[in-house]
Amino acid sequence: MNLQDVAERAQVSIATVSRVLNNAGPVKKSTRARVLRVVAELNYHPNLHARTLAGGKSRTLGVIVSNLENPFFLDIFRAIESDAHRHGYEVVVANTDYRPQQLLSSVHLMMGRRVAGLAVIVSEMESGLMQELMQSNLRVVFYDVGKAGGNISNIRTNYPRGIQKTVEYLYSLGHRRIGFVGHHAALDPLCDRQRSFVEAMKRYANQVEYGAITDRDGPAGGQQATRQLLDSGLRPTAIVAVNDFMALGVLKELRESSLRVPQDVSVTGYDNIQLAEFAVPPLTTVNIPRADIGHLAFKALVPQADDEQEIQGREFRINPELVIRESTAVAPPSFDPCERTGYST
Amino acid sequence: MNLQDVAERAQVSIATVSRVLNNAGPVKKSTRARVLRVVAELNYHPNLHARTLAGGKSRTLGVIVSNLENPFFLDIFRAIESDAHRHGYEVVVANTDYRPQQLLSSVHLMMGRRVAGLAVIVSEMESGLMQELMQSNLRVVFYDVGKAGGNISNIRTNYPRGIQKTVEYLYSLGHRRIGFVGHHAALDPLCDRQRSFVEAMKRYANQVEYGAITDRDGPAGGQQATRQLLDSGLRPTAIVAVNDFMALGVLKELRESSLRVPQDVSVTGYDNIQLAEFAVPPLTTVNIPRADIGHLAFKALVPQADDEQEIQGREFRINPELVIRESTAVAPPSFDPCERTGYST
DNA sequence: TTGAAAGCGATACCAC
DNA sequence: GTGGTATCGCTTTCAA
Numbered sequence: 001m002n003l004q005d006v007a008e009r010a011q012v013s014i015a016t017v018s019r020v021l022n023n024a025g026p027v028k029k030s031t032r033a034r035v036l037r038v039v040a041e042l043n044y045h046p047n048l049h050a051r052t053l054a055g056g057k058s059r060t061l062g063v064i065v066s067n068l069e070n071p072f073f074l075d076i077f078r079a080i081e082s083d084a085h086r087h088g089y090e091v092v093v094a095n096t097d098y099r100p101q102q103l104l105s106s107v108h109l110m111m112g113r114r115v116a117g118l119a120v121i122v123s124e125m126e127s128g129l130m131q132e133l134m135q136s137n138l139r140v141v142f143y144d145v146g147k148a149g150g151n152i153s154n155i156r157t158n159y160p161r162g163i164q165k166t167v168e169y170l171y172s173l174g175h176r177r178i179g180f181v182g183h184h185a186a187l188d189p190l191c192d193r194q195r196s197f198v199e200a201m202k203r204y205a206n207q208v209e210y211g212a213i214t215d216r217d218g219p220a221g222g223q224q225a226t227r228q229l230l231d232s233g234l235r236p237t238a239i240v241a242v243n244d245f246m247a248l249g250v251l252k253e254l255r256e257s258s259l260r261v262p263q264d265v266s267v268t269g270y271d272n273i274q275l276a277e278f279a280v281p282p283l284t285t286v287n288i289p290r291a292d293i294g295h296l297a298f299k300a301l302v303p304q305a306d307d308e309q310e311i312q313g314r315e316f317r318i319n320p321e322l323v324i325r326e327s328t329a330v331a332p333p334s335f336d337p338c339e340r341t342g343y344s345t
Numbered sequence: 346m347n348l349q350d351v352a353e354r355a356q357v358s359i360a361t362v363s364r365v366l367n368n369a370g371p372v373k374k375s376t377r378a379r380v381l382r383v384v385a386e387l388n389y390h391p392n393l394h395a396r397t398l399a400g401g402k403s404r405t406l407g408v409i410v411s412n413l414e415n416p417f418f419l420d421i422f423r424a425i426e427s428d429a430h431r432h433g434y435e436v437v438v439a440n441t442d443y444r445p446q447q448l449l450s451s452v453h454l455m456m457g458r459r460v461a462g463l464a465v466i467v468s469e470m471e472s473g474l475m476q477e478l479m480q481s482n483l484r485v486v487f488y489d490v491g492k493a494g495g496n497i498s499n500i501r502t503n504y505p506r507g508i509q510k511t512v513e514y515l516y517s518l519g520h521r522r523i524g525f526v527g528h529h530a531a532l533d534p535l536c537d538r539q540r541s542f543v544e545a546m547k548r549y550a551n552q553v554e555y556g557a558i559t560d561r562d563g564p565a566g567g568q569q570a571t572r573q574l575l576d577s578g579l580r581p582t583a584i585v586a587v588n589d590f591m592a593l594g595v596l597k598e599l600r601e602s603s604l605r606v607p608q609d610v611s612v613t614g615y616d617n618i619q620l621a622e623f624a625v626p627p628l629t630t631v632n633i634p635r636a637d638i639g640h641l642a643f644k645a646l647v648p649q650a651d652d653e654q655e656i657q658g659r660e661f662r663i664n665p666e667l668v669i670r671e672s673t674a675v676a677p678p679s680f681d682p683c684e685r686t687g688y689s690t
Numbered sequence: 691t692t693g694a695a696a697g698c699g700a701t702a703c704c705a706c
Numbered sequence: 707g708t709g710g711t712a713t714c715g716c717t718t719t720c721a722a
Contacts (some may be wrong), residue, residue: 002715013693018717026691043477048457049394050715053698069423074414081440089707090454095426112393117576132388182669250622260419278597280562280625347699358709363701370702371707395699398714 001044011037021046023199053113061091061301062110064103067217068095070245071273072290074119076143079294087302089116098184098217100124112139117301119143121293123189141300143293147191148315153300155293155316159270160196162286162320163240166268167200169284169322170238174331175266179236180211181225181250200241210234220247230257237265237331244269244285246278251279251327262329272323281326288320346389356384366391397459404648406436407449407455407463412562413440415590416618417635420467421488424639430613432647434461443529443562445469456483462646464488466638468534486557486645490534490639493660500638500661504615505541507631507665508585511613512545514629514667515583519676520611524581525556526570526595539586555579567594575602582610582676589614589621589630596624596672607674617668633665 003014010017012031019025020035027035038044052058061084065073067183077093092113094106103124110118117139125145133140134152142154144214170178180197184190194211201209209231212225222241226249239254241247247269252262259265261281269276269285276283296316348359355362357376364370365380383389397403406429410418424437429436437458439451446471462484470490475506478485479497487499515523525542529535539556546554555577557570567586571594574581584599586592592614596606604610606626614621617632642663654683 004715014716015693015695016691019692022717028691031691042482045453045456047398047459047715048454049398049459050698051457051717052391052392053398053700053714054716054718056698057715068674069412069416069419071414078414078440095423108390111390112396114392114394136388219619223623248391248620248623249719251625255625275593275620278593280596280600349699359700360709360711361707361708362704364708367701376707392699395714396701398716399699399701401714578692 001042002047003320006035006038006042006044009042010035036220037316038061055232058114058116059090060113060115061298062113062115063091063093063297064096064106064110064118064120064122065093066096066098066122068093069088070243071219071242071275072245072271072288075273075290076119076294076297079291080119080298083295083298084302087169087193087298089302095124096124098122098124098149098187100126100129100187104129107133111136117141119297119301124187127190139294141297141302144297149313151313153314153316155296155300155318157293157318157320159193159286159320160199162270162288162322163193163196164200164203165320165322166240166270166284166286167197170240170266170268170328171204171268171325173238177208177210177234177236178238178240178332179229179234180209180242181222181229181238181246182211182213182242183217183221183246184215185213187202190242197240210236212287217243218245219223219249222246223253224249226253238267238328239265240268243269244271244273244279244283245325247283247285248275248279251281251283261327264332266328266331276323276325280328284325284328285323286320287323289318292318347392347395348385350589351380351383351387351389355380356388381577395425403435403459403461405460406434406643407458407460408436408438408642409441409451409465409467410438410453411441411443411467411469413438415562415588416620417588417590417616418466420618420635421464421639421642424636425464425643426639427639428643429647432643434647439455441467441469443467443469443532445471445474445532447603449474452478453463456481456486462486464642464646466642468529469532470534484646486642488642494658496658498659498661500641500645500663501637502633502665503664504538504665505544507615507633507667508538509548510628510665510667511544511585511615511629511631512542512549514669515611515613515673516549518583518611518673520583521676522553522555522579522581523583523585524574524579525554525585525587526567526574526591527556527558527587528562528566528570528591529560535587542585549551553579555581562588563590564594564597567591568598571595571598575604581672584610584612585612586612589616589618589628592628592630592672593620596626606672609677611673611676613673621668621670623670629670629673630668631665634663634667637663681690 003017005015007017017026020032047215081091096102119141121143147156182194212228214221214225241250269283272285272287276285348362352359353360426436427612441447464486466488485497492500527539557573559566559570586595614628614630617630621628622631
């Protein structure tokens with residue numbers, strides 16, 4: 001069914017039907033009513049592909065994330081979507097599962113859709129794609145990667161700073177043997193996170209750090225990595241998880257190993273997703289305001305009328321704040337002060 | 346940038362470029378190479394809107410869910426998406442947040458996109474929309490609602506059966522005062538779930554049931570409803586949550602009220618999402634195989650070559666199985682056997 | 691206030 | 707093998 005069908009039945013031209021459907025141009029009230037009636041009768045819905053093709057403009061935003069299952073990404077997506085809807089935009093989301101190849105094809109798919117803007121909130125960004133995006137004239141906003149300028153905006157949260165605050169806090173509680181639990185070490189941005197941890201540890205002389213990296217984000221991955229960590233021989237008094245979602249698994253493995261949190265081992269997460277409050281015990285973590293990030297992303301992609309100036313190519317900074325709950329406490333007295341070191345993946 | 350640009354630069358007609366891009370029809374190897382080189386140089390990506398418009402077919406599936414945040418829905422979506430990608434389809438997802446109005450516009454949006462098929466996995470289905478969908482010739486698959494036939498398939502999980510198994514089990518453990526925690530009682534399908542609980546309870550004479558319904562799916566909603574339940578005066582020895590996601594909040598509220606699970610109060614969920622295993626204590630729940638549901642949905646929407654016959658309008662049934670973990674135990678001795686009854690929302 | 695017609699960027703059929 | 711062109715369903719001038 002198409003405009004033609006509606007037009008015939010309503011005894012008008014397709015141009016008129018189009019005007020009615022778009023509230024564009026003058027239409028006599030009676031004609032308008034008649035057209036609308038026919039549209040309803042026929043249950044007609046305009047072909048959006050034809051519409052964007054003819055119209056030129058897209059009114060659709062693309063959002064690409066690494067792992068929709070991790071509430072961190074979902075929250076950002078939802079904030080973008082809500083702003084978008086409020087402004088008459090649609091958004092289509094793509095999930096990459098941390099696969100660079102999937103990211104590439106998702107980006108191309110979005111380009112094919114001629115989206116009005118693209119938010120790339122992923123951990124698997126690679127420089128080649130970065131280049132391609134910069135050369136395109138697609139409006140893009142990145143998360144914690146790349147630099148602003150031209151068609152590119154970005155949002156930075158300073159992960160190292162958050163980790164540093166965490167390590168500092170644990171140190172102040174007397175923790176010396178601290179383990180790190182992460183995932184996908186092969187991806188640059190995630191490797192950087194791991195490195196942030198190592199750097200933070202270095203600031204405190206004679207520290208031992210140990211990391212276990214798994215290939216899955218999420219509770220199951222966190223649990224597996226923790227098992228590794230415990231088996232490694234290091235007996236950490238604290239474990240820093242790369243994010244809250246993984247920390248959930250850390251807690252579980254400790255519990256199953258009869259280690260009490262926080263009496264025996266302290267645990268920290270990152271992001272402050274809602275589940276962090278529902279964990280047992282509630283997680284000490286670093287707050288990253290996902291909703292704000294979503295709103296900023298939207299602003300970066302859709303120039304607002306009331307914006308003082310051109311916002312294209314802007315850089316936004318977000319400050320990570322430590323949120324202390326019940327998964328951290330003073331380090332237990334050290335029964336076995338033998339120091340070991342090592343970093344396995 | 347369009348086919349024309351590529352064609353000119355490669356010194357061929359747009360028809361040839363199209364052939365190359367679609368691997369359709371014969372093209373001389375050298376021409377093909379030249380075209381591909383130009384495509385790469387220009388970083389050209391075909392306009393998908395034009396493509397679907399011209400081609401007629403869509404190669405995109407629509408998925409509409411009530412709450413992406415609830416892993417139940419996300420898991421189904423991911424299964425559909427994975428099958429889709431394997432078969433060269435794309436999928437676009439829409440979230441309704443349990444709002445019938447949002448469902449309606451999402452459906453219309455999908456129609457506008459001329460999707461090849463639509464999976465409607467929601468709790469807010471209303472009969473009017475149902476009718477509209479049946480009259481359209483869009484291939485649709487529903488979850489736990491409507492009946493198969495024509496362009497409509499559906500997948501049924503027999504929620505009442507699962508709840509009955511749960512209540513039966515709790516009863517066998519000696520529980521008599523059982524509370525129910527749900528959300529969005531105004532929506533028919535969710536109201537049915539609540540009713541399933543009441544029915545199950547009725548099978549056991551002299552039973553008291555009490556329900557607290559909130560307006561949010563999820564842990565926060567679960568917690569709030571549980572507080573209501575505890576304040577109500579009924580002192581339940583068991584709480585049945587409408588799903589695992591809410592049960593997470595139930596557990597938290599009980600913990601904060603110094604009620605031990607399962608010693609003081611037993612708790613059950615529904616769905617068997619992964620988080621159920623990570624809850625403290627791990628949740629007794631009813632397994633609903635989300636991945637299978639996703640695969641079935643895909644099968645219902647995309648007729649497979651190797652399918653013995655027409656699968657359109659088929660009905661799939663799924664059997665809910667009780668999964669016993671550690672959140673349920675024998676009912677504690679009854680200190681206060683005063684019976685109360687009531688059902689608040 | 692309305693209609694006719696020129697695109698939008700592809701696909702696909704038909705010639706050559 | 708390759709090119710020309712009708713067509714998909716809509717938006718958008720331009721005339722009437």
